[in-house]
Amino acid sequence: MAKHQFQTEANQILNLMIHSLYSNKEIFIRELVSNASDALDKLNMLVLTDDAYKGVEFSPRIDIVADKDAKTLTIKDSGIGMNEQDLMNNLGTIAKSGTKAFLEQMTGDQKKDSNLIGQFGVGFYACFMVAHSVEVITKKAGEEQAYLWTSKGDGEFEIEKATRDSHGTTIIMHLNDDDAEFLDSYRIENIIKKYSNHIPFAIFMDKEKYIPAKKDDDGNEIEPSKNEIENVQINRANALWTISKSEIKDEEYKDFYSSIAHSSEEPLTWMHNKAEGAIEYTTLFYIPSKAPMDIYRVDYQTGIKLYINRVFITDDEKELMPTYMRFLRGVIDSKDLPLNVSREILQSNAVMAKIRNASVKKVLSELAKMAKNEKDKYENFFKEFGNVLKEGLYSDYGNREKILELMKFNTLKSDETVMFEDFLKNVDEEKKEIYYITGKTSLSMLKNSPALERFKSRGIDVLVLNEEIDTIIFPMITEYKEYKFVHVSDAKFGENEDEKKAEQESAKEFEGLVKELKDSLGDSVKSVEVTFDLVESPVKLKEDKEDPAYMMAQMMKQMGQNTVAPAPAPILQINPKHELILKLKNSSDQNLISDAAHVLLDQAKLFEGLELDDTAGFITRLNRIITKAV
Numbered sequence: 001m002a003k004h005q006f007q008t009e010a011n012q013i014l015n016l017m018i019h020s021l022y023s024n025k026e027i028f029i030r031e032l033v034s035n036a037s038d039a040l041d042k043l044n045m046l047v048l049t050d051d052a053y054k055g056v057e058f059s060p061r062i063d064i065v066a067d068k069d070a071k072t073l074t075i076k077d078s079g080i081g082m083n084e085q086d087l088m089n090n091l092g093t094i095a096k097s098g099t100k101a102f103l104e105q106m107t108g109d110q111k112k113d114s115n116l117i118g119q120f121g122v123g124f125y126a127c128f129m130v131a132h133s134v135e136v137i138t139k140k141a142g143e144e145q146a147y148l149w150t151s152k153g154d155g156e157f158e159i160e161k162a163t164r165d166s167h168g169t170t171i172i173m174h175l176n177d178d179d180a181e182f183l184d185s186y187r188i189e190n191i192i193k194k195y196s197n198h199i200p201f202a203i204f205m206d207k208e209k210y211i212p213a214k215k216d217d218d219g220n221e222i223e224p225s226k227n228e229i230e231n232v233q234i235n236r237a238n239a240l241w242t243i244s245k246s247e248i249k250d251e252e253y254k255d256f257y258s259s260i261a262h263s264s265e266e267p268l269t270w271m272h273n274k275a276e277g278a279i280e281y282t283t284l285f286y287i288p289s290k291a292p293m294d295i296y297r298v299d300y301q302t303g304i305k306l307y308i309n310r311v312f313i314t315d316d317e318k319e320l321m322p323t324y325m326r327f328l329r330g331v332i333d334s335k336d337l338p339l340n341v342s343r344e345i346l347q348s349n350a351v352m353a354k355i356r357n358a359s360v361k362k363v364l365s366e367l368a369k370m371a372k373n374e375k376d377k378y379e380n381f382f383k384e385f386g387n388v389l390k391e392g393l394y395s396d397y398g399n400r401e402k403i404l405e406l407m408k409f410n411t412l413k414s415d416e417t418v419m420f421e422d423f424l425k426n427v428d429e430e431k432k433e434i435y436y437i438t439g440k441t442s443l444s445m446l447k448n449s450p451a452l453e454r455f456k457s458r459g460i461d462v463l464v465l466n467e468e469i470d471t472i473i474f475p476m477i478t479e480y481k482e483y484k485f486v487h488v489s490d491a492k493f494g495e496n497e498d499e500k501k502a503e504q505e506s507a508k509e510f511e512g513l514v515k516e517l518k519d520s521l522g523d524s525v526k527s528v529e530v531t532f533d534l535v536e537s538p539v540k541l542k543e544d545k546e547d548p549a550y551m552m553a554q555m556m557k558q559m560g561q562n563t564v565a566p567a568p569a570p571i572l573q574i575n576p577k578h579e580l581i582l583k584l585k586n587s588s589d590q591n592l593i594s595d596a597a598h599v600l601l602d603q604a605k606l607f608e609g610l611e612l613d614d615t616a617g618f619i620t621r622l623n624r625i626i627t628k629a630v
């Protein structure tokens with residue numbers, strides 16, 4: 001008998017199961033049944049597609065046996081089974097990505113943690129919530145040797161050779177005294193109905209059946225009533241997505257979500273669609289009410305299962321739906337794909353591409369309906385997944401307009417986010433220009449940016465985009481229908497010739513100050529220039545978009561390499577109408593001008609959300625200026 005240690009992370013999960021997660025223990029049945037169903041799915045596919053499994057019998061069933069005397073609960077399947085290596089790899093380690101991040105997020109707060117567990121999918125280890133010892137007897141399809149895996153959930157497990165009639169897996173849980181409720185057949189049946197009613201395979205269990213007393217014609221009892229044990233199917237086992245919408249109750253949709261998303265939370269919504277045309281397929285998509293915590297990780301867990309005519313094919317294909325829809329959970333099932341479809345074929349398959357395109361359109365239109373008719377629900381959706389959907393603005397050019405219409409934005413004039421459509425109502429119908437500002441600062445900081453002053457004074461609304469992803473996406477979006485997207489620094493407002501002339505004259509008066517400021521700042525600015533766009537602020541920064549170095553830096557950033565090419569030095573713009581600038585122009589104190597130059601550049605940087613290169617220097621100069629003033 002060989003003893004083995006659990007992998008550290010598996011051990012941590014186990015400890016959590018045993019010691020801290022007492023709420024909602026019943027989900028261990030959902031998890032084990034879901035594993036059994038997966039094991040049947042896997043075998044089904046191999047038997048149908050792989051010659052090596054031709055002789056293997058596929059007679060799918062899951063059995064649950066409760067033994068009240070022995071205090072054991074057994075869950076048995078006739079699925080793919082495991083050999084010694086599989087046992088080592090699967091029941092002792094956690095291969096799942098993001099386990100570390102998951103563990104770090106555990107707070108010790110029962111309620112929060114069990115939600116996280118729900119999102120993560122606790123899997124096999126959940127059985128240790130109710131059992132003090134677990135035996136797994138398993139034999140892999142097509143192999144001769146069976147194995148017994150045992151553990152008390154105390155950091156160690158053992159594997160030895162065993163016997164089992166045919167392939168499949170039997171999990172025997174020796175229940176804790178406190179958890180004897182899970183030996184009650186009604187309790188088990190209720191849990192199965194709740195979480196596993198619509199998995200595609202039948203689950204059987206012994207149930208007591210009441211046989212009424214037999215009576216003769218005169219009503220005399222000839223045989224007393226009795227209870228008989230009957231082995232019966234306790235779930236419907238009718239792959240929910242294959243049933244017609246009108247026959248499915250909301251509760252059933254919700255329960256099915258719980259089983260496929262391993263979540264105890266209700267989904268936000270679902271979309272069930274049967275397409276019957278040149279290509280026949282069914283999709284059942286759910287949107288969770290909370291974002292899974294790995295949603296922004298590159299190795300996020302996909303949520304869509306592909307079935308071909310009810311045979312499970314994969315749940316590990318990121319391209320089934322576009323990555324910007326990775327919040328979806330659910331099923332795609334089609335008769336029109338070849339069963340032995342490989343990952344490569346899947347990616348280039350025309351039928352799959354059609355299903356995917358049509359499904360994307362369907363999801364987008366359902367979201368549009370929700371945005372219109374169920375505003376609160378949409379608000380919830382957008383709060384959780386808006387930034388994920390937003391990625392579609394650059395990755396799905398064909399649907400860009402539709403995705404834009406689903407966006408909610410912060411704007412200069414509104415206190416809450418507004419739908420893009422509502423923002424458009426206030427755009428100048430003649431100019432048709434959509435102004436936007438991006439920046440990685442707080443919303444209030446960005447709304448107070450000096451670059452917005454000329455919009456404020458003219459009463460023009462602006463999209464205020466302060467998410468990191470906005471700085472990458474929006475420079476790539478140039479138009480929407482007949483509207484143009486214009487960055488605030490590129491916006492031009494018509495001025496008449498006289499005004500222009502007066503401004504040029506006025507700028508001339510500041511030539512001296514411009515030179516003094518540039519001399520003081522050296523290479524930290526590209527140049528200093530007068531601007532008439534400012535109202536309240538003395539200065540602001542401007543990027544020279546024609547500068548090849550700027551273009552290069554932008555390109556690198558869009559390719560996700562913003563550290564490689566540093567952006568060139570910015571232009572410092574000064575407001576000739578501002579009292580501070582006017583006073584500096586008239587000052588002959590060179591030290592003061594030099595200090596002010598640096599402090600002004602630093603304050604302009606702060607407004608852009610940039611970090612100061614020399615905070616100590618900034619403070620020293622500021623203090624020198626204040627000392628002179630008081």
Ligand SMILES: Nc1ncnc2c1ncn2[C@@H]1O[C@H](COP(=O)(O)OP(=O)(O)OP(=O)(O)O)[C@@H](O)[C@H]1O
Nearest residue numbers: 035036039081082090091120121122123124125169
């Ligand atoms: N009944 C079973 N038959 C065959 N293999 C199984 C069975 N139960 C578990 N396994 C194997 O053990 C692995 C680990 O199971 P576990 O439930 O911990 O994680 P998972 O099923 O991969 O993840 P999740 O439960 O979040 O979906 C499975 O991926 C599977 O390979």
